[in-house]
Amino acid sequence: MVGVRANKAHRDERIALGVLATSSAIFVIAIVLILGFLLVNGTALFYADHVSPFAFLFGTNWDGFGGQFGAAPFIVGSLVATGFAILVGGPLGVAIGLFFSELAPKPVANAFKPAIEVLVGIPSIVYGWIGLTLLVPLIAKVFHAEGDGLLAAGIVLSIMILPTVISLSEDALKVVPNALREGSAALGATRWETMSRVLVPAASSGLAVAIILGIARAIGETLAVQLVLGNAAVMPRSLLAPASALTSEIVMDMGDAPEGSAFRHALFTMALLLLLIAMGLIVLIRLALRRRT
Amino acid sequence: MASVVMARPAPGALSSDRARSRRIVDRIATIALWSAATTVVALLLLFIAYLFVQGYSSISWHFLTGYPKSAEAGGGVGPQIFNSFYILILTLIFTLPIAVSAGVFLQEYAGPGRFRDLVQFSAESLATVPSIVMGLFGLIVFVQLFHWHFTALGGALTLTLLNLPAMMRVTQESLAGVPSTYREASMGLGATKWQTVLRAILPSAIGPLTTGVVLVSGRIFGETAALIFTAGSSVSYGASAYDFNPFHTAETLAVHLYSTQREALVPDATQIANGSALVLLVMVLVFNVVARVVGRQLTVRLTGKAS
Numbered sequence: 001m002v003g004v005r006a007n008k009a010h011r012d013e014r015i016a017l018g019v020l021a022t023s024s025a026i027f028v029i030a031i032v033l034i035l036g037f038l039l040v041n042g043t044a045l046f047y048a049d050h051v052s053p054f055a056f057l058f059g060t061n062w063d064g065f066g067g068q069f070g071a072a073p074f075i076v077g078s079l080v081a082t083g084f085a086i087l088v089g090g091p092l093g094v095a096i097g098l099f100f101s102e103l104a105p106k107p108v109a110n111a112f113k114p115a116i117e118v119l120v121g122i123p124s125i126v127y128g129w130i131g132l133t134l135l136v137p138l139i140a141k142v143f144h145a146e147g148d149g150l151l152a153a154g155i156v157l158s159i160m161i162l163p164t165v166i167s168l169s170e171d172a173l174k175v176v177p178n179a180l181r182e183g184s185a186a187l188g189a190t191r192w193e194t195m196s197r198v199l200v201p202a203a204s205s206g207l208a209v210a211i212i213l214g215i216a217r218a219i220g221e222t223l224a225v226q227l228v229l230g231n232a233a234v235m236p237r238s239l240l241a242p243a244s245a246l247t248s249e250i251v252m253d254m255g256d257a258p259e260g261s262a263f264r265h266a267l268f269t270m271a272l273l274l275l276l277i278a279m280g281l282i283v284l285i286r287l288a289l290r291r292r293t
Numbered sequence: 294m295a296s297v298v299m300a301r302p303a304p305g306a307l308s309s310d311r312a313r314s315r316r317i318v319d320r321i322a323t324i325a326l327w328s329a330a331t332t333v334v335a336l337l338l339l340f341i342a343y344l345f346v347q348g349y350s351s352i353s354w355h356f357l358t359g360y361p362k363s364a365e366a367g368g369g370v371g372p373q374i375f376n377s378f379y380i381l382i383l384t385l386i387f388t389l390p391i392a393v394s395a396g397v398f399l400q401e402y403a404g405p406g407r408f409r410d411l412v413q414f415s416a417e418s419l420a421t422v423p424s425i426v427m428g429l430f431g432l433i434v435f436v437q438l439f440h441w442h443f444t445a446l447g448g449a450l451t452l453t454l455l456n457l458p459a460m461m462r463v464t465q466e467s468l469a470g471v472p473s474t475y476r477e478a479s480m481g482l483g484a485t486k487w488q489t490v491l492r493a494i495l496p497s498a499i500g501p502l503t504t505g506v507v508l509v510s511g512r513i514f515g516e517t518a519a520l521i522f523t524a525g526s527s528v529s530y531g532a533s534a535y536d537f538n539p540f541h542t543a544e545t546l547a548v549h550l551y552s553t554q555r556e557a558l559v560p561d562a563t564q565i566a567n568g569s570a571l572v573l574l575v576m577v578l579v580f581n582v583v584a585r586v587v588g589r590q591l592t593v594r595l596t597g598k599a600s
Contacts, residue, residue, distance in 0.1 A: 009485045009487075009488065010485070012485070012487055012488075013485045013486060013487045016486075016487040016490075017402065017487075019394060020394045020395070020397055020398035020402060021398060021402075021408075022394075023390070023391045023392075023394035023395045023398065024394070024395040024398045024399065024403070024408075024412045025412070026391055026395070026457075027395060027412050027415040027416050027419060027457060027458070027461070028411055028412060028415040030415070030419060030454055030457070031415045031418045031419050031422075032415075033430075033434075034419075034422060034426075034427070034430050034454070037430055037433050037434065038426070038429070038430060038433075041433055092329055092333075095325070095326055095329045096326070096329050096330045096333060098326055099326040099327065099329065099330040100330070103323065103326055103327070104330070112330060112334050114581065114585075115333070115334045115337045115338075116333070117508070117581060118337060118577060118578065118581055119333070119337055120512075121508070121511045121512060121515070121577040121580065121581060122340070122515070122573075122574065122577055123512075123514075123515025123516070123517060123547050123573050123577070124515075124517060124518070125515070125517040125547045125548075125550050125551050125570075125573070126344070126515070126547075126550070126570050126573050126574060129550060129554075129566060129570045130340055130343065130344070130570075132554075133347070133567075134343060159336065162333060166333075190315055190316065190318070190319035191319055191322075191323065192318060192319040192322035192323065193315070193319070195322070196322075213421075216421045216423075219423070220421075220422075220423025220424065220425065220426065221423075222423070222424065222425040222517075222518040223517050223518055223551055227554065247423065247425050247518070250425055250429065251425065251518065251521065254429075254432075254521075254522055255522075259437060267429070268429060268433075271425070271426045271429045274423050274425070274426050275422060275423075275426050278418075278421040278422055278423060278426075279418060279421070281421060282414075282417055282418050282421055285417075
C-alpha cells in the first residue's frame with residue numbers, strides 16, 4: 001500500500017515538473033516567435049518591395065498608397081515625445097520615489113500608494129481621452145495654437161510613466177543599507193544632502209532601470225499619444241505643431257493598408273523598429289544591473 | 294527607514310551662515326518633494342472628478358445594456374461591456390495556468406542555471422514588447438496566417454502573450470512571501486516537493502496572488518492597442534450582439550472609445566466617449582478595491598493570519 005502511494009507521489013512529481021518546465025518554456029518560445037514573425041514581416045519592405053532601409057529611416061515623405069515610405073517624421077515624433085516625458089516624468093518620478101522611501105510618514109504613504117496603483121490601472125485610451133478633451137484645449141488657449149502636438153503628447157506621457165518610475169525608484173532607494181543614512185547623518189549632513197549625495201548615487205543603477213523602463217513605457221504607448229498628437233505625417237516643426245509617432249501612425253494606417261501591400265509591410269517595419277528599441281532597452285537594463293554587482 | 298533620525302548639524306560646527314543656508318536648502322527640498330507627491334495624487338483626483346462630471350449624464354441603464362447605433366443618437370455599449378468581460382475571462386483561462394506554473398517553476402524548482410536565466414530574460418523581453426507591436430503579431434498570426442479574421446479568441450490570445458510576464462511576476466512575488474519554514478515543515482513530514490507546493494505553499498500565497506491577479510485583470514480590461522487589429526473594432530451582429538462565439542469579432546469598451554473618436558457617424562459620439570471613459574474608470578476603481586478586499590479575505594480564511 002505504502003509502496004504504491006509513494007510510487008504515485010513520485011509519478012506526480014515527475015508529471016508536475018514536466019508541466020511546470022513546459023509552461024516556462026512557453027515564455028521562451030513566445031518571444032522567439034514574436035521576434036521571428038516581426039523580423040520576416042518587418043523586412044519584407046526591403047527585400048520584397050525594394051525600398052532601401054536608408055530611405056525608410058531617413059526619408060521624410062510618407063504616402064502609403066503613393067509608395068513613399070520615409071518614416072523619419074514618426075521616428076522623430078516618437079523620440080521627441082519620449083524624450084520630453086523622460087525629462088519631465090523622470091526627475092519627478094525619482095523625487096516622488098525619494099518622498100515615499102525617505103520622507104512620507106506611514107499614514108501618508110498608505111493614503112497615497114493606492115492612488116499610484118489606480119494611475120497604473122487607468123487605460124491608456126482614457127489618458128488619451130482626458131488629454132484630448134482637457135489638456136489640448138488648455139494648450140490651445142495658453143499658446144494660441146491648435147493644441148494637439150508633441151507638447152500635449154509629452155505631457156500625457158510624462159504622467160503615464162510616473163507610476164513606473166515612482167515605484168521602481170522607491171524600491172531601488174529602499175534597498176540602500178541604513179548604515180549609509182546613519183553614516184551620512186553622523187557626518188552632519190542634512191536630510192536633503194543625504195538623499196542627493198548619498199542615497200541617489202548609491203541607488204543609481206536601480207534608478208537607471210526605473211528611467212529605462214519609463215522610456216520603454218513611453219515609446220510603446222499608442223492610443224494616449226494618437227489622440228493628442230494631431231496625426232500629421234510630416235516632420236514636426238515645433239512642439240505645438242501636429243505630428244505623428246511610430247505607434248500612432250501604425251494605428252492610423254493599418255486599417256487602410258491592404259494585406260500583402262508595401263504599405264502594410266512598411267507598418268510592420270515600424271513595429272519591428274519599436275520591438276528592436278524595446279529589446280535594446282532590456283539589454284541596457286541588464287548592463288545597468290551588472291554594473292551594480 | 295524613515296524612522297532613522299537625521300541629526301541636524303551641530304551649531305558652531307560650521308560658520309553659522311553656511312549652516313543656515315544648508316538648512317534652508319533642506320527645507321526647500323522637503324517642501325518640493327511633498328508638493329510633487331501631493332500634486333500627483335491631486336492630479337488623479339482631478340482626473341476622477343473630471344471623468345465623473347463629463348460622463349455621468351451619459352450613464353443610464355439603456356446606455357450600459359443597449360446596442361450601439363450606426364448613424365443616429367442614443368446608442369448603448371452593452372455588447373462592448375460584455376465583450377470586455379468575455380475577452381478578459383478567455384485571457385485569464387489561457388494566462389493563469391501558464392503563468393502560475395512558470396512562476397512556481399522559477400521560484401520553487403529551478404536552481405540557478407541557464408534555463409532559468411533564459412526564461413527570466415524571455416519574460417523581461419516579453420514584458421517590454423509594446424502592446425501595439427503585440428497587436429500586429431496577433432494580426433500576422435491569427436488574422437493573416439490562420440485566416441480567423443478579427444475574433445475574440447485572437448484578441449484573447451494576443452492579450453495572453455502581453456500579460457504572461459506580469460502574471461508570472463505576481464506569482465513569483467506571492468511565493469517569495471511564504472516563509473521557508475512552511476516548505477521545511479512540509480518536506481519534513483515526508484511530503485514531496487509537488488505536494489508541498491500544492492498543499493502548503495500555494496494556499497498560503499493565495500491572498501497576495503489573488504490581489505495581483507485582479508490588478509492585472511484590470512489592465513487586461515482596459516487594453517486597447519493590442520485588440521484593435523485582433524479582436525476588431527466592431528461588434529458582431531449575429532442572433533444577439535451578446536455573442537459567445539469566440540470566432541466572432543468582438544469590440545471591447547476600450548476599443549469602442551477609440552473607434553467612436555476615429556470613425557463614428559453618430560451625432561452623440563462625444564457623449565458616448567465620455568460615458569465609456571467613465572465606465573472604464575469605474576471598472577479600474579472596482580478592480581482595485583476588489584483586489585484588496587478579496588486578497589485580505591482569502592488570506593484570513595486559508596491561513597488564519599491577520600484576522
